[in-house]
Amino acid sequence: MRQDPVLVSPLLLILLLFVLGVLTPPDVTIDRLLPVAPALAAALWPVVPTLLLGLACLLGVALYAVATSDPSLWFTAGAISAVTAAAAYASHLRLQREATLTEVRTVADTTQNVLLRPIPRRVGPLEIATLYQTPTPHARIGGDFYALADTRHGIRLVIGDVRGKGLPALVVAAALLGSFREAAYEATDLTQLAKRLEATLLRGDATALAQGDPAELFATAVLVEIPRHGSHATIFSCGHPPPLLARHGNIDTLDTDDPAPPLNLGSLLTTPCHPQRFAFRAGDHLLLYTDGVTETRDATGAFFPLATWAQEQLTTAPRQVLNNLHHALLKHSGNNLNDDIAAIAIRKTA
Incomplete structure (x- = not known):
């Protein structure tokens, strides 16, 4: 009482x-x-x-x-x-x-912990925090997904968004996460890793995954590989919103020069895509997110200004960054978040 x-x-x-x-x-x-x-x-x-x-x-x-x-x-x-x-x-x-x-x-x-396994706060030279939010108050899981694998090739991360909502999206997200956790340790580079994820959606059971037309089954994703040593990292985008990189108060949008289409739409390519390297040094911040963040609207229909917000906020510890981001999204939307939201904040310390 x-x-x-x-x-x-x-x-x-x-x-x-x-x-x-x-x-x-x-x-x-x-x-x-x-x-x-x-x-x-x-x-x-x-x-x-x-x-x-x-x-x-x-x-x-x-x-x-x-x-x-x-x-x-x-x-x-x-x-x-x-x-x-x-x-x-x-x-x-x-x-x-x-x-x-x-x-x-x-x-x-339990299902969420199995699918979205908690990512450690510290992995090698990285401080990491995650955010996952569904629009339904009592829901725990949705179509957004993320994962981390500490491999001999480096620390590999994926964040993505499955087309659609509900159980079909959850089934596809579970399949992609299972594929990533297996292939991340075997694939020699991000291109091969992306092909393994693509193959997951191209198998014969794609209809069962989609619970409908396999042609409508696809997911956006971004893959990141951060070596334990060195001052560079690699990104491979599959139709996903570009990550943000903060360095000394400046914000760079990591738009890849050679982006791939969303997973399961690779047949549209006429030439192969390649990962892109970028400088990632001690003190740098990296923000990965799904489109639920950038597509959050206010009462007038304006999108959330993520780049402007990051200019001032993407400087603190990763956990505080995501707490501030969640608060800003709630304020911008008037406590009316209507889409799944996932984000990963990373700070390199050495």
Whole structure:
């Protein structure tokens, strides 16, 4: 009750009715409102306390009826008995539903931890933080995805966004994450890694993944490889929004000169695409994100100005960067985020 004072409201209601009963004239039957107390308790308390509260109200009314010889009070006592019985049953049903909801949310949390495995805060020379937000308050997972693999080739990351929403998008995201976690350790470069992800969506079970037309099955993604030593990193974009690089207060948009199409649309290429190297030195910040960030709109329909925001904010620790980003997105949208949002903030320390 210290954590949630609302839990004492049934008792406060009884106290209020008692005070009103003392202050009002005898012909004002405040006691007839007493059945409201156990009804309110059913929404807040377990079964036994709800029953005890109703019995206490019933006993008080019965004793008062005997003391005053007022036969009308017995009607109030009958109403309290009926409402208390119904309230106890309602409390029982509520507890059952809460237990079921808890189990469902536990399964959802476990599923998210399996799919979106927590990324360590520190990997080699990198400080890392992640952000994942779904538009549905009780949802835990969606079509955005990210992962990290610490391989002999370097620290490899992927962040992406599956076309569509709901279960089909989740199934595709799970398939791509499984493919990345296996291929990241074997592929010699990001081009080969991207081909492995592409192959995941080109297999014969693509129809099952898409739960519809395989031609509509695709995902955008960006792959990053950061060696443990050296001052350069590599990026390979598959139709994904470009990462932002912050260095000494300047923001660079890492638009690749040779971008690839989204995964599963590689057949549209006439020439192969190649990764692009960029300087990534100690003190530099890197922000990877999905289009849910840049496509967040305000009341006038204006998109969130990510580059402008990053100019001032992409200078602190990665966790603080993403906390500030989440707060800024909520403020910009008026607490109305309507798309999945994923982001990874990285700071190189050595």
